[in-house]
Amino acid sequence: MEERRSGLNEVLITATASVTGLGPDLDTTWRRLLAGETAVRPIRRFDTGRYPARNASWIEGLESRGDRSLLFPILERLLDGFAPLPPGCRLVTATTKGCIDTFERVRKGLPGDVADIPVSGPLAWLASRLGLGDPGVNISCACASSTIAVARAAAMIASGRADAVVVVCMDLVSEFILSGFSSLQALDPAGCRPFDRNRNGLSIGEGGAALLMMSAEKAHGNGIRGIGSVVGWGAANDATHVTAPARDGCGLIQAVRLAMAKASIGPDAISAINAHGTGTVYNDAMEVTAFESVFGPRRIPLNSLKGAIGHTMGAAGGIEVAVGLRSLAERTLPPTAGFGEPMERCGFRVSPLPQPIEGRYMLSTNSGFGGINAALVLKGNPG
Template identity: 35%
Template sequence: MPAEIAVTGLGLVTPAGHTPEENWTALCQGRSLAARDAELAGLPVDFSCQVTGFDATGELGRPLARRTDRFIQFALVAARRAVADAGLGGDLGPGGGGGVGAGGREELGERVGVVLGVGSNSLSTYVPEFGHLGAGRPDRVSPLALPRSVPSMAAGEVAIDVGARGPNFTTASACASGTTALGVARDLLRSGTCDIVLAGGSESARSRMTATCFTRMRALSRRRDEPSLACRPFDARRDGFVLGEGAAVLVLERAADARARRARVLAVLRGFGAGADAHHPVAPHPQGDGAVRAITAALRDADCGPGDVGHVQAHGTGTPLNDAAEAAALTRVFGDAVPPVTAAKGVVGHALGAAGAIQAACTVLALRNGTVPPVANFEGQDGEHKLDIVAGVPRPAVGAGISCSFGFGGQNAVVLLTAD
């Protein structure tokens, strides 16, 4: 039998807070955190879900904060907290990273990998640098522009910071990137390539260019007069998603190894599945073909049946096409017995490449607390596929949880987790 994969540490930085406890409280309240965003002022869509109260210099020290972009900073903080939560490593406080033996801490070592999902380059950095080029001033382009913004540097900087010298790379499967990273990490552990993997995702999508591109594609909600009501997964009045940001890092290791070192096991990652729509560059297959394959593969990998699943952490973007396709896929897999459905994006927005990792972390929290949080702003459904949406108040959670992620290019990835 394939080795069981345990989740032994968790780090979260989202609009709901910088700790798992803060995130859990906000999720259970079921209220959207969307608000006006000064970064997007003057644009047709000028609101987002922002990470607030984040002091990169205070968390990381000035040199590290200066050389990294926001999505890397989120990844670093989430990784440090996940490592500490798992009982690994030494001094990872401000200024504690940045090289061999930095801060007098113990390195994690060469059997520890880092796999992080990132959906795109950091346009927040590139836009002003392109402005210098456009103004005929290449001498003003920062030498840090590339290393602080390319997607691979999230994993690279985390490895430098915690001394993880095993396999190190970024997965890019659009909005499924964070979930894909968890599946790849699982394979590294099952194959014996690594003993521990820091896996998850990080993204900061709050750039003017990103917002403009998604607005032009008619993907974002346009509820400028009521941002807090904008993101409404599966609701009949949904009109698009809300940009978000953040990071989630999970420490994964073989369950037998975790128990041997007497680590606390938060949950078990039992299954992963992926499948392509092979249908359209940006629209999901209307019947969720690729999503069905991914969910079915995750169930098969976990040796579970549909009846073993107690709740679904849906991709749930709040766009008309995605929610309809996801509802169709869930109905095809589970029939008339679709488990209770929740969707974290209603509260924290859509963090693109980090969304799947954030959702997986939320699924771990739901299993730990025996509770499924409600979907924000849900009032009623449309369409032929009626799901059991958790709305208003949390519900008890029983059985396994699946977390679904779908993205441009027909990318679909699903993880199945259970309580220890």
């Protein structure tokens, strides 16, 4: 039976896929996440000798065709065997830097297809690959890009502006990105350790996610039950600093409260939190402050995937939705790789081991440069 809140369509996620440093598909990534493994390891794609941190979570065996970006083989892996799209499906993508390796090649005087450099390049490729007439749009909101893309797709479906949206999230490890975070002294040479007392920065990562979202009416009409639902979403800017989060977590608090209000649930309904958890001193402290403000003393299970798959930037939120829905289905929150000793003043249950989830709602959040914060409330299907 379709659930309607305030006249809005219920938003189902009917298919998921992911490619990460841990594996070419969601099953492999999930299995290795549960085992507490990490894909953060020395970079071999380019010379890292001038940078103190030389690790990232990168995808093994990517080969470019001709002079084209490594983004395309990631997308090929992602979409190989992906669910068929219904007629009229819209495309929303999320990336921060798209074919940044092509940009680097061109600037070094090496061959590269200049048409791939603007995001319109991968957008057109995806539309063609997926057989969509509309090239779609890309959402760019720093490290919250894919969370906001999912929120946007959910709002389109909830309002009736679209029946189905495929969200494709992607970003690459590149020297451009590594050098930048290195210049900000934001990288942990030992690999990132989210919510750990000794955390010292992030590890970059690459990957992609594809999420097929549909109205419940459309899905059920096609005999599709769905993996889970996006029941709440919210975004807010902390208006404080371009590269550092607001210490009081004001933007994240607002985004989480908006998402829970949209979901018509209170804090007690949230069973687990998939945090942004970059492993930087200030991000993780900000998140704990914000979650404490919203959830009080409840010791909710909380994790971050970034110790395992790195910070995949524009792909992070999409991968986290795919993994989050699997977590709700399996009633298990994956470990936080890299976590050893709890950080100060963190009352949430962070663990290097899998944790059980009791309940159906998960909060997933991301925050990024420019002060943006975004939150989703995911609902699992009953087992």
